[in-house]
Each structure stands twice: as structure tokens, then as C-alpha cells.
Amino acid sequence: MRFRLCCFLLAAGFTALAMPYPAPQAPSSMQFRDVTQAAGLHFIHNTGAFGKKYLPETLGPGCAFIDFDNDGWQDILLLNGKDWPGHRGRASTLALYRNNRDGTFTDVTRAAGLAIEMYGLGAAVGDFDNDGYDDIFVTALGQSRLFRNSGKGAFVEVTKAAGLAGVEEFSTSAAWVDFDKDGRLDLVVANYVQWTPETDLFCTLDGAAKSYCTPESYKGVSARLWRNRGDGTFVDVTRKAGLYDPTSKSLGVAVLDFDQDGWPDLLLANDTQPNKLYHNTRNGTFSEQGVLAGVAFSEDGVARAGMGVDAADFDRSGFPSILITNFSNQMISLYHNEGNGLFVDEAPRSEAGRASLLTLGFGCFFFDYDLDGWLDIYVANGHIEREIERVQKRVTYAQPAHLFRNLGKGQFSEITAQLGPAFAARRVARGAAYADIDNDGDLDVLVMTNGGPAVLFRNDGGSNHSLRVRLSGARSNRDGIGAVVKVIAGGETQSRMMRSGSSYLSQSELVLTFGLAQRTKADTMEVLWPSGQVDRLSNIAAGQTIIVTEGSSQISARPFQKK
Secondary structure (H helix, E strand, O other), X not given: OHHHHHHHHOHHHHOHHXXXXXXXXXXXXXXXXXXXXXXXXXXXXXXXXXXXXXXXXXOOOOEEEEOOOOOOOOEEEEXXXXXXXXXXXXXXOOEEEEEOOOOOEEEOOOOOOOOOOOOEEEEEEEOOOOOOOOEEEEEEEEXXXXXXXXXXXXXXXXXXXXXXXXXXXXEEEEEXXXXXXXXXXXXXXXXXXXXXHHHOOOEEOOOOOEEOOOHHHOOEOOOEEEEEOOOOOEEEOOOOOOOOOOOOOEEEEEEEOOOOOOOOEEEEEEEOOOOEEEEEOOOOOEEEOHHHHOOOXXXXXXXXXXXXXXXXXXXXXXXXXXXXXXXXXXXXXXXXEOOOOOEEEOHHHOHHHHOOOOOOEEEEEEXXXXXXXXXXXXXXXXXXXXXXXXXOOOXXXXXXXEEEEEEEOOEEEEOHHHHOHHHHOOEOXXXXXXXXXXXXXXXXXXXXXXXOEEEEEEEEOOOOEEEEEEEEOOOOOOOOOOOEEEEEEOOEEEEEEOOOOOEOOOEOOOOEEEEEEOOOEEEEEEEEOOOOOEEEEEEEEOOEEEEEEOOOOOEEEEEOOOO
């Protein structure tokens, strides 16, 4: 409580830093158009709120893209809360929308076996049994759940059979990761704080009315790591792997190989606690190096209110840097990977930092929105207090998103307002993810709002070329999660890791998109699989999605749809 209230009162001192900066013009024809209604997405998130201001009501929801029927088109999963006991209103469940391949989606939740009530928060997508169909793990307040894809258009809940039942926590983001490189996807689950309706505390901003408590009011909870045994079951190896830390209050999780040693590391974004960076020691354990690496605190030594997180090589250095969204008056964190095990927060010297000072960020990701070959930054914003303007005049409850265009040389410029009025509108946003929903080669954006609708934005008007890559593992896990793909075009190298998780409570598509600007082909492509297998291709035409199978010289390809 003390932490965030003092931040509220500091607002006036930062006003000058938050002023907008001149931005270069984005391609004039590009727009993110709101196609939610036209696409048939009719969804309203249920927080369950009835006046008691329970802590979980402020956090959700997340979302995920998943091609659950393997038709090559991305489908949509939306997370939902539910009513609190004794305050029954409307039934609310998860929602699964099948892509009809014509710009519309059909609600197939019930037919898919997902019409289940739970206080859902986040989701991670991955093929944990390597049968060729992606499965879903849903995080929740209480019992999180694992849904196995039957391959017949439906899911079967296997939480108990998988050994995941009986662990009831306040779970937030999750990610699939093959941390021991045995070819099977393991599961890392972030947890927030120790909270139940019975232990809810009274917090206030004005000394009278109840407000939502900050996480400082509650004890933390360790994240969990579940190792995949390969027989459909999982075992909790949190302590054995060195991840047990009951002081953590984690909201975001990202997988990255920060030192490029070929083994996946883990980053946990913590709220009012130091962020944690777990280095994979290659023997089934991790070593926590957040403080040593420089990502635990702000530059002035403060543990910020970390929400969402992503990691990517945005400057083509060959090393992934880290993006973390924080509370208002803290600006985002943009930790640049120096390549020697150390990170430096470039946000205070970047427009991305200065422009985000007064916003409260949740979902975030690096993606190449204009396909120029440089990764841009998207941040979904929204406050947790409806009455925040009574305390801080320049901070609003609903807030516009940020889209920072990558100008190269570590520079970013905000161009949100140039991409259409709907895209720049104020929302109480939470989870966010990206995918190419219409198979035209560019990336579209899905945003969730707290207590409000899902919003789907279609990327229109661009003229740059791209190449999209799907992976099919053989010795590695089927999705190729953890594989690094490098593309060289015109002498310029881009690299991406296939990853589950990241953003906030959300999952973007398991397809990699490489913007090629006006180039019509990639000269070479290299896939470094978790197994150690290296596959190389050359002279790959733009304008298509290719599927690379581990250890095979053959690829399959599907041309993009016409825009």
C-alpha cells in the first residue's frame, strides 16, 4: 500500500518527462483496424466483482492463439473469471473461437469441451505429449488445469491424471519449456501471493472507502516447475531445480537463452519484489542471477511492480534483451543484453521509457508490426483503480496502448496515434498476444480488457514482405519450442527463439515471422534445434509460411493469402 500510494503522489514531479516526443511517420497506409464484431468475437470478461474489491478482480484476463485443429489457421482462446460464492450472477467460462478462414470466427467452446467455470487468468499452449496437436494449460485462482487436445476437435481435462491436481494457488502466467532438453515439454507456472476471500484485507486510498490492496499486503508464493516424465504425467521439481522462492510475487514469465549457451533460462517479472533471472546450469538445476545480471531492480535500486515480460533480440546483437511492464510512475524496463551476462536498462534514455511513465503496463511483446526486419514493442495499458484520477490527476483508469517503432541503433518512437483511432483508444487492458489471423503474412493483435470485451485488431495496408516459419520437431519437442531460427537476407541477420509464454497471462502464436522489407527472399536460414540438430536452407522465397521438420531436407510451404 505505502509503495503505490507514494508513487501516486510523485506524479507531478515527472510530468515533464512524460510529454510526447516527435515521431517519424509510420507507413501512411498502415492501420490496425478493430474487426472484433465483424470477426464474431462476442466476449465480455467477468471479474466477479460485487463491491468487496477482491485482489484477483484487478488482474485478468489473458488470451492465447492456438491452431487447435491443425488447419494452418490461428484460433483464439479467451480466459475468463467467474462469480464469487454467494454472489451468483451469470455463468462464465473459457471461450474458444475457431477460425473460419474468411475473417470470421465461430464459438466452439462447448463442442471443444472447454465450457468450464473457473477463475481463469492465463494460458500457455504447447504439445506436451508430442502427438502433433497443441494442448492448453490454464492458470487460475485455485486449481489450474491441463487440457489435452484429442486431435478430434475437442479437449479432455487431464489435470488429475497428469499429477497436477491438488495444488491450489494464485497462479498467473505460465510457459512450456524443455529445460532439460530431453525432447519433452516441461511447465513453469508463476504464482502471485497468498490470498483467499477469507484472508482478504481492508486497504484504502482515502482513509474511508475500500480500495484494492497492493501485493505488499500479502505474503509471496514460489513459482513452480513441473518436469514432464514422458508418460503423460508431471513431477514437481521446483526445489530440486533451485527455483523455490516463497518471497516471489510473479505475474509474468519468459523463456530466453540470455547467454547463448544453448540452454533455456527463465525470467520471472515480480510485483514489488526483485525480478528473478534463473540461469540454466545444464544439469537439471538453475542458478538465480537477477541481481548480478542487473535485471532485479530499477537503476536506483527499487524493486518495481513488474507485470508482463518478453525477451527478444531487438537490436540484432545476437543476444536477447528483456522488456518488462511496470506500474504507473515507474516506466517500462528495457534491459539491453550487453552480451557478457549483464543487462543495462535503456528505458530512462529511450522514448519507450519516457512515454510509458504515467501508464500502467500489462501485456507486452516484441513483434515486427511493419515487417521492416526490426522488432517493435507493443504494450497494453490500464489502471487497477477506477478512482485513480482523484488521487493522481494525470493518470487515468482507461489508458491508450503503446506501439513503439524500432528505428534501429536502440532507438524507438511511439506511433500509436498513427495506426488508427480504434487502436489508440483508451482501454483497461490486460493480456495481449499477436498472430497472423488471416494468413496474409503480417501480424494482428488481440487485447483483453478487465471486465470488458476482447478486442481484435487486423493489420492492414502494409507493403513489406515476410517469411513465416513453423517447426516440427523429431528428436526435439514437436513444436520446436526452444529452437533458434536465424534468417539472413541482403546481408542482414535476424534471430528468433520459438517460445511459449511471455506477455502477460497470454500466448502468441507458435509461428515465427521474419520481416524482409522489400526483399523477396531470404538468402539462408538456419534452425538450431534443442536436440543440437542444425538444419540449413537457402534461397527461400518470401510470401509464404514454411514448415521445417527437424533433420529433414524437405520443407512444406503454403503461400500467403492475398491482402
